[in-house]
Amino acid sequence: MSAALRRVPFALALALVLALCCGVLSAQAIDPLPFKDHAEETRFQHLTRELRCLVCQNENLADSNADLARDLRHQVFDLMRQGKSDAEIKQYLVDRYSDFVLYDPPVQGSTLLLWFGPLAILLAGAAVVVVTIRRRSRAPAPATAGTGANERSPTDEGDDW
Amino acid sequence: MSRLVPFFGFLLLVALFGFGIWWNTRHDQREVPSPLINKPAPAYALPKLDDPAQTVTREAMLGKPYLINVFASWCVACGEEHPVLMSEGQRIGVPLVGYNYKDEPDEAKAWLARHGNPYGLVIADREGRTAIDFGVYGAPETFLVDARGVIRYKRIGPLTPDVIERELKPAIAALRKEAP
Numbered sequence: 001m002s003a004a005l006r007r008v009p010f011a012l013a014l015a016l017v018l019a020l021c022c023g024v025l026s027a028q029a030i031d032p033l034p035f036k037d038h039a040e041e042t043r044f045q046h047l048t049r050e051l052r053c054l055v056c057q058n059e060n061l062a063d064s065n066a067d068l069a070r071d072l073r074h075q076v077f078d079l080m081r082q083g084k085s086d087a088e089i090k091q092y093l094v095d096r097y098s099d100f101v102l103y104d105p106p107v108q109g110s111t112l113l114l115w116f117g118p119l120a121i122l123l124a125g126a127a128v129v130v131v132t133i134r135r136r137s138r139a140p141a142p143a144t145a146g147t148g149a150n151e152r153s154p155t156d157e158g159d160d161w
Numbered sequence: 162m163s164r165l166v167p168f169f170g171f172l173l174l175v176a177l178f179g180f181g182i183w184w185n186t187r188h189d190q191r192e193v194p195s196p197l198i199n200k201p202a203p204a205y206a207l208p209k210l211d212d213p214a215q216t217v218t219r220e221a222m223l224g225k226p227y228l229i230n231v232f233a234s235w236c237v238a239c240g241e242e243h244p245v246l247m248s249e250g251q252r253i254g255v256p257l258v259g260y261n262y263k264d265e266p267d268e269a270k271a272w273l274a275r276h277g278n279p280y281g282l283v284i285a286d287r288e289g290r291t292a293i294d295f296g297v298y299g300a301p302e303t304f305l306v307d308a309r310g311v312i313r314y315k316r317i318g319p320l321t322p323d324v325i326e327r328e329l330k331p332a333i334a335a336l337r338k339e340a341p
Contacts, residue, residue, distance in 0.1 A: 054193060054298035067263065068298055071289050096296040098196040 033077050040080070047086055048073055051093060052101050060103065195296050195315045202304070202312050203294035210261050210269055210283040217284050219310055226313075226336050227256045228329075229304040230280070230320075231292070233264040234272035236300040242319035243276050249325055250279035254333055255305070259283035262292055262300050305329065307336050 035041040053064035232239040259280035305314040314332040
C-alpha cells in the first residue's frame with residue numbers, strides 16, 4: 001500500500017514529462033510549412049533562428065510555441081515565397097518590431113558599448129598587467145626590500161590583488 | 162593610498178549593482194520600443210466586429226485623432242484594463258476604436274456584452290495579419306493616431322488611470338495644440 005502510494009508522485013511526474021514532450025512534438029507537427037525542398041527549409045530554419053520571439057523574449061522564432069511566433073513564422077515563409085532576401089525579411093520585421101527582433105544587434109551609436117565594451121575592458125586589463133610587470137621588473141630587488149612604503153607600493157599593489 | 166584602490170573598485174561595483182537594481186525597478190525589460198512612433202499608421206482595411214460586411218480603412222479614419230485599443234476576450238490583462246476604459250473612455254477626449262485581436266467574433270461580442278462596450282467602433286483582425294504591421298506583440302496595446310494618420314504614442318500593456326494622466330492626456334493635448 002505505502003509502496004504504491006509512494007509511487008504516485010513519480011507516476012505524476014512521469015505523466016507531466018510525457019505531456020510536456022507531447023506538447024512540444026505536436027507543436028512541431030501542427031505547424032508544418034510546405035517547403036518545396038531541403039534548401040528552402042534550411043534557409044527558413046537559419047533565418048528564424050536569428051529572429052527573436054517578441055512574446056517569450058529568450059526564445060527565437062524557430063523554437064517558440066507562442067501564437068505570435070507562429071504567425072511571424074508564416075509571415076517569414078510568405079515573404080520568402082515572394083522572393084524577398086534574408087536582409088529584406090529582417091528589415092520588414094525591424095520596421096515593425098525594432099532592432100529588438102534581431103538576436104545580433106546592428107553596430108550603431110547606441111550599441112558601440114555592447115559590441116566593443118568587452119574588448120575595451122580586456123585591453124584595460126592587459127594595460128594594467130603590462131604596467132605592473134614593467135614596474136616590478138624595473139624596481140631593483142634590494143631597493144624594494146630596503147626603502148619605505150612609498151616605493152614599494154606598486155609592487156605591493158600587484159601582490160595584494 | 163594605492164591600498165585603497167581595491168576598496169574603491171569594490172565601491173564602484175556596488176554602485177553599479179545598485180544602479181542596475183534601481184534601473185530595473187523603473188523600466189520594463191520586456192517592453193519593445195515601437196519604431197512606428199511618428200510614422201504613418203500602416204494601411205489597414207478591417208471589418209467591423211458587429212457588421213463584417215462593412216470595412217474600416219486608415220483613409221476613412223483620417224481627419225480626426227483617435228485611439229486604437231488592441232483587445233481580445235482571451236486576454237487576461239485586457240479584463241484588468243477594461244474597467245478603466247469604461248470609466249475614463251469618455252473623458253479622454255478622442256474616439257476610442259476597439260481592435261479585436263485574433264478573437265472569435267462571437268466570443269468578442271459576448272465579452273463586450275458582459276463587461277460593457279467602451280468603444281465607439283470595433284474592428285476585427287481574426288488572423289492577426291494587420292496586427293503584425295502595427296507591431297502588436299501582446300494585448301492590450303494602445304495607439305494614438307493623429308488627424309493625419311500618424312502614430313504619435315503607443316502604450317504596451319494595460320492603460321491605468323495613472324498612465325492616462327501622465328502619458329496619454331499630455332500626448333492628446335499636444336495634438337490639440339498642433340490643430341489649426
